[in-house]
Amino acid sequence: MIVAELERALLARYPKADAEGWDHVGLSVGDPAAEIAGVACALDATEANVRRAQDAGANVLLTHHPVYIKAPEAFCPADASRPQCSAALYEAARCGVSIISLHTNLDCSHEARVCLSELLGAAPVSSLEHVDDPEATGLGALATLNDPCTLRDLATRAATAFGSDPRVWGEADRPCRTVAILGGSLGDFGELAIAAGADVVVTGEAGYHVAQDLALRGLPVILLGHDRSEEPFVDILMNSAVDAGVDPRHAIKILNPCQWWTVTKGENL
Incomplete structure (x- = not known):
């Protein structure tokens, strides 16, 4: 199976027409003709998740949140002066990891x-x-x-x-x-x-x-919490990829790392 075939199957299940007009869904970066070695599913399309996908042997990162809504001005290594999606896109292109997102069309x-x-x-x-x-x-x-x-x-x-x-x-x-x-x-x-x-x-x-x-x-x-409320959608992504024809042995779930924390009043850290 190639990337274009996976994208086509996913968008048949969750049509682009169902996405909000401001949204960006489908393939953001990658070679549509590339053979799929594995698909890693995650909530967010971050630079770290691109690397996690590659480390797991996957060359497709399938996410709920798109890597960007509006494309950044440049795709560059991580830099505090640029949005994180710039580095995520740079890393994905460098590593040969395609990013496909199903956002409001899945919602x-x-x-x-x-x-x-x-x-x-x-x-x-x-x-x-x-x-x-x-x-x-x-x-x-x-x-x-x-x-x-x-x-x-x-x-x-x-x-x-x-x-x-x-x-x-x-x-x-x-x-x-x-x-x-x-x-x-x-x-x-x-x-x-x-x-x-x-x-x-x-x-x-x-x-x-x-x-x-x-x-x-x-x-x-x-x-x-925004992320906690949508983390269950990663299982939907996994099931959708397998239903589209991805070998279940090559479908990987990336758990969303804790990105924020809370303190109870009076708690000693």
């Missing part, structure tokens, strides 16, 4: 909706974008908890499922049954969650004023 898929819902012990009903059409693809998920619980219990469940230390806005004892879920950034999807009648929204990140406003209006918010 709006049925698979993403089911994945995020099931991690919270919920049954997906529809996307947040198209609550009146359960079969339509769309960003976010509206789901019903199999076992309704309090906000505190749901936050604890989310912490375990996503490996996160979430920040929670809202009254701990609030009952939760209908959950709005959005991996990554919430943006203005809180308004869609309110309109859909959600009891709580679970997402990666949201601005202070956005989370405060939603909580004061009666919609609690559980913030997992």
